[in-house]
Amino acid sequence: MTDSTAKSSTSPDLDAVTGQEPTHENLYAEQKSPARHATRTPPPAHEKPEPQHLRDLFDNATFEHHYQPDSTIVLHGDRVQAMYLIVSGTVRCCTIDPEGRRQIFRFAQKGAVLGVADIDKWHFTAEAVDHVILRSVAQSTLRQALTANPRLCQELVTRICELLRKDERQLLSLAHNKAPERLLQFLTDFSAERGASGKSHVALPMCRRDIADHLGLSIETVSRAFSTLKNSGQIEMPTFESYRICPPAPVA
């Protein structure tokens, strides 16, 4: 049923980052580290600042993995060998149910981490929507860092909880909202996650099929929902793969 079965690109996993061990301690420092996601800074192998955030672990990544559109990043059921940071691109996290229907739990974008809630085996399949660049940290490295630093453990919990919140928000949307409302919420969330200013137009990397499988709708209904939102002036679409949310529209 599902069309996107393309697989290719480098399949990393273990090789990449069997980095050395960042040891111990839980000295408290600053709260929010700046260092968002930079252009790869070669890690100085000798100096090892204690990682205070999950993100810091990726600073030791020796290189970046590239994925072509529609290629598989991790496969549902496979052993977890690493955790991934999305440097750029969009990833869809999905499963196929017994009847062959696909459910996309979420689209993960730049800055998101794959594998925070996957203990032993991946509980979803991750595929590249567009061109995706990842950095990875070996599972063993991660475990060491976690036991050494309770703060990291806490951040992990926080991140998983955020996933939970998102899922429950999605649950609410599926349970109560009509197609156009679901779509609008999705578009709003998507642009928010991407840090869009609301001024400029946001690119929609995924196809209608992907959106449909995310919102639990058919592609036709998604298409109609787009039309509804456009006609009612809630969104603006220069092309079918870019959009902008229009201000709340002063209703009566």
Place this chain on the structure above:
Amino acid sequence: MTDSTAKSSTSPDLDAVTGQEPTHENLYAEQKSPARHATRTPPPAHEKPEPQHLRDLFDNATFEHHYQPDSTIVLHGDRVQAMYLIVSGTVRCCTIDPEGRRQIFRFAQKGAVLGVADIDKWHFTAEAVDHVILRSVAQSTLRQALTANPRLCQELVTRICELLRKDERQLLSLAHNKAPERLLQFLTDFSAERGASGKSHVALPMCRRDIADHLGLSIETVSRAFSTLKNSGQIEMPTFESYRICPPAPVA
């Protein structure tokens, strides 16, 4: 809209949990259920074996909280002051969305823990479905135990991940299944969680409204779905508040 706004009973939170004196009372003898195994075994305050599991923390609980049907246990948005173990009864975890519609994320039963994924504030409202008995552990105690014992932290992560899996399973159900299928899956899961043998009949403590708000359906549709399942021989219902899942039914 939502009718179940009843709030009453002992609302513990700070006082109770902080270990000292249970100020207000929780006597309140019989309501429905004759307190399954509510007899508290007095914890030997002096000896404290290192807790290896989250459950162990509750062994030190000095008493048990009782809740009448439809009473509020914790309120969405309130500060988290404790974590709760369900000793008996069924709890519904829900939120009310801006439009006033209620979504029940899950029904928690005996052995479940409330508050594993709520860091600072409760992100849902918990209400007693039937007579509920809880044990609690103060947030501060929990934090101490967590920092002292990485195993506990890991168990916490595992439990949150289980929640995530359940939510995603629910997501899948809402996105792809028709009413009767959703209901059947719910009934199956519910009896499984309760450890039902499959032989005997399972009591349905919650009303149709609750089930509807859990499955994202109207009460009428839930009622019709029950009829469908009964007529097709997939379930058996001696009364409208007890059921039994019938074997897979040998199809062609």
Place this chain on the structure above:
DNA sequence: CGATCTGTTGACAATGCTCAACGTTCGTGG
């Protein structure tokens, strides 16, 4: 006994899915 609450069932309308047709874009091959 009447009032109320819950669950069930029916009739009708609204929403969304399926099937189908059509336009556009893109890549391939004549």
Place this chain on the structure above:
DNA sequence: CCACGAACGTTGAGCATTGTCAACAGATCG
């Protein structure tokens, strides 16, 4: 260079499922 087919998005028509409104039955309670 153009024709063709494939893939994708859009739109329409008919049908299935579900929500809404309404009536009714049984249980509980005063």
